[in-house]
Amino acid sequence: MSEDAVDVQALARGINEALVLASLRDGEKHGYQISLDVERESAGRFVLQHGTLYPILHRLEKEGVIKGRWEKGEGRRKKLYRLTRSGRSRLAGEADQLSESLNSLLRLLRGPDHVPA
Amino acid sequence: MFRPESGRPDATLALARVAERVRELHHPVRTRILLELAGDVEALTADLQGMGMPEHEASRQAAERVVPSSAALDALIRLHLPFYRRVSAPVPDSTLRRWERGTLLLVTTLLLGAALFFLGAHGLLVNPSPFLWTVLVLSGGVVALALATSFRLFVLRDHQPGTVGRGLGALLSLSGIAPIVAGVGAVTDLWGLAGALEVAVADPVPVLTAWLIRESVLLTTALLTAVTGGLVWFLLAREAAAIRGGDEEVQQTLGGARLAGVESQPATPALTPKETER
Numbered sequence: 001m002s003e004d005a006v007d008v009q010a011l012a013r014g015i016n017e018a019l020v021l022a023s024l025r026d027g028e029k030h031g032y033q034i035s036l037d038v039e040r041e042s043a044g045r046f047v048l049q050h051g052t053l054y055p056i057l058h059r060l061e062k063e064g065v066i067k068g069r070w071e072k073g074e075g076r077r078k079k080l081y082r083l084t085r086s087g088r089s090r091l092a093g094e095a096d097q098l099s100e101s102l103n104s105l106l107r108l109l110r111g112p113d114h115v116p117a
Numbered sequence: 118m119f120r121p122e123s124g125r126p127d128a129t130l131a132l133a134r135v136a137e138r139v140r141e142l143h144h145p146v147r148t149r150i151l152l153e154l155a156g157d158v159e160a161l162t163a164d165l166q167g168m169g170m171p172e173h174e175a176s177r178q179a180a181e182r183v184v185p186s187s188a189a190l191d192a193l194i195r196l197h198l199p200f201y202r203r204v205s206a207p208v209p210d211s212t213l214r215r216w217e218r219g220t221l222l223l224v225t226t227l228l229l230g231a232a233l234f235f236l237g238a239h240g241l242l243v244n245p246s247p248f249l250w251t252v253l254v255l256s257g258g259v260v261a262l263a264l265a266t267s268f269r270l271f272v273l274r275d276h277q278p279g280t281v282g283r284g285l286g287a288l289l290s291l292s293g294i295a296p297i298v299a300g301v302g303a304v305t306d307l308w309g310l311a312g313a314l315e316v317a318v319a320d321p322v323p324v325l326t327a328w329l330i331r332e333s334v335l336l337t338t339a340l341l342t343a344v345t346g347g348l349v350w351f352l353l354a355r356e357a358a359a360i361r362g363g364d365e366e367v368q369q370t371l372g373g374a375r376l377a378g379v380e381s382q383p384a385t386p387a388l389t390p391k392e393t394e395r
Contacts, residue, residue, distance in 0.1 A: 032157040032164075032183055051185025054154070055192035062196070078156035079149075 011101055016056050018098055019046055021091040024066060024083040031057055031079065057081060065090050127173075128158045128180035136367055138190050144356075146197045148363035157183045201272045217268070225261045229253065236334065244327055246335045248302025252342065255295040259346040262288040266353050270360075281357050285350060292346025299339030303332050 023034045023041070034057070035048045048056075060066045065087040070077045083091070107114075132155055139147040158179045165175035185193060205213055232253070236242045242249075266284035310328045318324055 030157055030160060031153065032161040032179070035182060036161075036164075049182060051154070051183055051189045051193075054150070054185055055189055055196055058150075058193060058196050076156050076159060077152055078160060079153040 011098075013056075014094060014098055014101075015046075016048070016052070017060065018091065018094040019048070020053065020056050020060065021065065021083060021087055021094065024081060024087070025091065028069075028080045028082040031081070034081070060087070127177045128162070128184070131180045131184040132158065135184060135190060139194065141202075142194060142197050143199055144360040144363050148367055150193065150197075151367045154183055154185075199272065221261060221264055221268070224264060225257055228260050229257045232256070232338075236338075241330065241334045244331060246302050246306050246331045248298055248305070249331075249335050249338065251298050252295050252302070252335060252339045255291050255298065256338065256342040258291045259288060259295070259342055259349075262291065263346065263349040263353075267349070270353060270356055281353075285354055285357065288346055288353070289350045292343050292350060295339040295342040295346070296336075299335050302335050306332055306335075 019038045019042070020034055023029065023037045026037075029037065031053055035053050039047050057066065057068075061068050061081070064084060066081045067084050068079050068081050071080050132151065135154060136147075136151055139150055142150070158176075161179035161183060162172075162175045165178055166172060170178070208216075233242070262284055266281065266288060269281060269284065306328065310324070313324055314321055
C-alpha cells in the first residue's frame with residue numbers, strides 16, 4: 001500500500017476538522033457559532049448536525065490545536081474556542097493534504113479520458 | 118432565552134439524556150460538557166428567536182443542532198474516558214473487581230508489613246503495648262479505605278455519593294478511633310506500670326524506660342494514623358464536594374428534568390448520514 005493511501009473515514013474526519021479550524025481563523029467563537037458559520041460559509045453544503053461538532057472540538061482542544069475558555073455573560077457560562085499557533089499551521093497542512101487527496105479522488109472518479117472543461 | 122424550567126421540554130430532556138450518558142465520565146469533564154451544551158443551546162435558541170422564530174421551534178432546532186446524537190456522544194465519551202477504564206475495558210467486570218480487591222489487599226499488607234518491619238528493625242516491638250496491635254489494625258483499615266476511596270474517585274472516576282460518602286465516613290471514624298484507643302491504652306499501661314512499681318522493684322529505671330518506649334510507639338503510631346487519615350479524608354472530601362457542586366450545577370441547568378426519570382424517555386434521535394465523526 002502506498003504511503004499516501006487515503007482512509008475514507010480519516011478523509012471525512014479531516015474535512016470536519018479543517019472546517020472547524022477554518023471557521024476559527026476569524027477569531028474566538030462558541031461551538032454553535034462554528035456550526036452555523038460552517039453551514040453559512042459553505043452555502044449549506046457542509047452541516048455539522050446533532051452535536052457532531054463537539055467530539056471534534058474536544059479532540060482538537062486535547063491536541064492543543066484550539067484552546068477553549070469559559071465566558072461568563074448574562075445567562076449561563078459559555079465556552080469559547082480560539083485557534084492556537086499550532087492550529088494555524090495544522091490548518092495550512094490540512095488544506096494542502098485535503099487538496100491532494102481530493103484531487104486524487106477526482107482523477108479516479110473522472111477517469112483517464114476526462115478533459116477539463 | 119433558554120430556561121429549562123420554563124416549559125420547553127425538548128432541549129431539557131435531550132440534555133438530561135446526555136447527562137445520564139456522561140455519568141461514567143469523571144468530574145469536572147462531565148459537568149463541563151453539559152454546561153457547554155446547555156450554554157450553546159441557550160445562545161442558539163436566543164439567536165433563532167431573534168430571527169423571528171417562535172420560542173418552541175427555536176428551542177427544538179437548537180437542541181437538534183447542538184445536543185449530540187448517540188454516535189456523537191459515544192465519540193465524546195470515548196475521548197474523555199479515563200485511562201484505566203479504557204485499558205481495562207476488555208476485562209470482564211467481575212474479574213476486574215477481583216483483581217482490584219486483590220491488589221488493594223496486597224498493597225495494604227505490604228504497607229503494614231513495611232511498618233512492622235520498621236518497628237521491629239528498631240527494636241520497638243520487643244515488648245509492645247497490647248493496644249498497639251489494635252492501633253495497627255485500625256491503621257491497616259485507614260490505609261485500605263484511603264486507597265480504595267482514592268482509587269474510586271481518581272482512577273475509576275466513580276462518584277456515586279453514597280459509596281464515596283460511606284468510604285469517607287469510615288476513613289474519618291477509623292482515623293479518629295486510633296488515638297482514642299491509644300489514649301485508653303496509655304492510661305491502662307500507666308495503671309499497670311503503677312502496679313509494677315508498687316511491688317518494690319529494685320531498679321525502676323529499666324521498667325520506666327521500657328514503658329516510655331512502649332507508650333511512645335503506641336501514641337506515635339496512633340497519631341500518625343490519625344493525622345494521615347485526617348489529611349487524606351480532607352483531600353478526598355474536598356474532591357467529593359467539588360464533584361457534588363458540579364452535579365448540582367448540572368441539576369440547576371437541567372431544571373425540572375429529573376435524571377433518574379430520564380431513562381424511561383425515548384432514545385436519542387437516529388443517526389443521519391452526515392454524522393461522519395466516529
